[in-house]
Amino acid sequence: MINRYYNNLGQYIKQGKVLILQGPRQVGKTTLVKNYLETLEKDYKYLYLTGDSIETMNIFSSQSKNIITNFASNIDLIVIDEAQKIPNIGLGLKILIDSIPEIKVITTGSSSFDLIKQVGEPLVGRSNRLMLYPVSLLELKTEYPNEYMLNQQLDKLLIYGLYPEVLNFETDEQRREYLITFVDMYLLKDVLEYSGIKGSQFLSDLLKLLAFQIGSLVSLTELSNQLQVNINTVQKYLDLLEKNYIIFSLGGYNRNLKKEVTSKKKYYFYDLGIRNALISNFNEIGVRDDIGAIWENFLVMERLKKQEYGKIYANNYFWRTWDQKEVDFVEERDGKLYGFEFKWGKARSNSTKLFTDTYKEASIEVINRDNYLEFIV
DSSP: OOOOTTOOGGGGOOTTOEEEEEOOTTSSHHHHHHHHHTTSOTTOOEEEEETTOHHHHHHHTSOOHHHHHHHHTTOSEEEEETGGGSTTHHHHHHHHHHHSTTOEEEEEESOHHHHHHHHTGGGTTSEEEEEOOSOOHHHHGGGSSSHHHHHTTHHHHHHHOOOHHHHHOSSHHHHHHHHHHHIIIIITHHHHHHHOOSOSHHHHHHHHHHHTTTTSEEOHHHHHHHHTSOHHHHHHHHHHHHHTTSEEEEEEOOSSOTTBOOSOEEEEESOHHHHHHHTTOOOOGGGOSOHHHHHHHHHHHHHHHHHHHHTOOOEEEEEEBTTOOEEEEEEEETTEEEEEEEOSSSOOOTTHHHHHHHOTTOEEEEEOTTTHHHHHO
16 A cells, blocks of 8 residues: 555644545545544544435534534544535534534545535635645655666556556556546546536547647637537536546736737646546557657646645646747746746757746746656655
8 A cells, every 4th residue: 555645644633623635536535534543542433424325414414503413422523425415514514513613524525616615615714625636756756765666667657647546456457447447437427427417428528639638728619619519518517527636727827928828728637547548548658659748747747746745835837929939837936937848858948048038037947757756756
């Protein structure tokens, strides 16, 4: 088992607060919580509940102080897995912690668009949030004695991704089977459940189009034409896919300069194994023509993990001009701009000088296979 970043979960759990543990499906949220519960003293009283339970739904959606407090009396900790499935769960939890301020609560959710809607406003000032991604290289490096041995795993990580289950398999065949099954049976389940779509073909087609465009500017008009639906429908499902932790978008950085592109976005997948399964391409890195896009997706997501776990507070963008000068990734933090160009090889971009000429306070760095670990771990 890989040592996850939040293994010491107890330090984030406070009396009178709800700890909200968010992230994609199958990244280990439930395992993390259950491992924590196993560390508790035998006389520590806790309840482990699921959002699928009718009884749990009835109790926490009742908005009845008597029902909720009677259920939770003499309990030290309540855990609700997939809490977003419970109607009005935020109000229910507010009643709980306001009535029993010494209680501790953990909720998990793999659908941010519903979890935030359910718990957001009622729990302002009463909650803490943690984001759990697929395994990061920051975590994975502890499994290897040195950087050389970690580097030896890079090609497989770019092909099969960093889901915990995938990393624990011994063969590539097992990894492929898991990823294809995950995409076919689980990936779109939440989106379909909440969107009301009866079939998954539209979402599958949309994701495949995005999978072929990672790292490129995405035109909603082109997606609309290819899928034969209106732009509003495309935008709606892009939003659902993003809030369901399947894809992540970057907007363009600008200071209202006419030469800068800001109307389009770039999309990345939270996990490259999922992306490659969607397009049924598990070919070796050496024979792929999409390695530049894969490398960019990998570095963007690993940087986001480092920001989350390292508490690096930044606004993230790309930068591009209408004459196609581009910086792949831009961080705005501490009043400064940090640009990063991602290169699988060692070539330098001719966009870097234009970026620093345009923004005098900015710095820029090329990230390649020689120095990428410094950028993400």
